[in-house]
Amino acid sequence: MPRLKNFDYSNKAVYVTTDTYKQRSIFISDDEVNKIYEALDDVYPKYDFKINGFVIMPTHSHFVIVSQNNDLSDIMHDIKGIAAFKMLDCDLIEG
Numbered sequence: 001m002p003r004l005k006n007f008d009y010s011n012k013a014v015y016v017t018t019d020t021y022k023q024r025s026i027f028i029s030d031d032e033v034n035k036i037y038e039a040l041d042d043v044y045p046k047y048d049f050k051i052n053g054f055v056i057m058p059t060h061s062h063f064v065i066v067s068q069n070n071d072l073s074d075i076m077h078d079i080k081g082i083a084a085f086k087m088l089d090c091d092l093i094e095g
Contacts, residue, residue, distance in 0.1 A: 011054055014072060016063045025058040039083035047075050
């Protein structure tokens with residue numbers, strides 16, 4: 001779902017859902033899920049945000065994110081990109 005234009009998302013809790021490509025079941029073992037945790041560790045120093053809660057399902061994930069700087073798109077882009085790179089690098093998913 002696209003973001004609302006001219007809405008200030010900074011300092012508000014926002015519910016984000018992200019799906020895997022073609023609803024593939026990717027997050028089925030601890031190895032894949034740990035790559036999400038590693039990606040979060042990599043992204044935290046770059047942005048001023050908190051995750052108030054999250055759920056990782058086999059084909060999608062949910063996050064409640066509070067960003068101080070209105071940079072939700074950048075945060076999610078980096079989390080997803082870093083996690084995918086880590087999974088590809090460890091041959092946990094096919095490229």
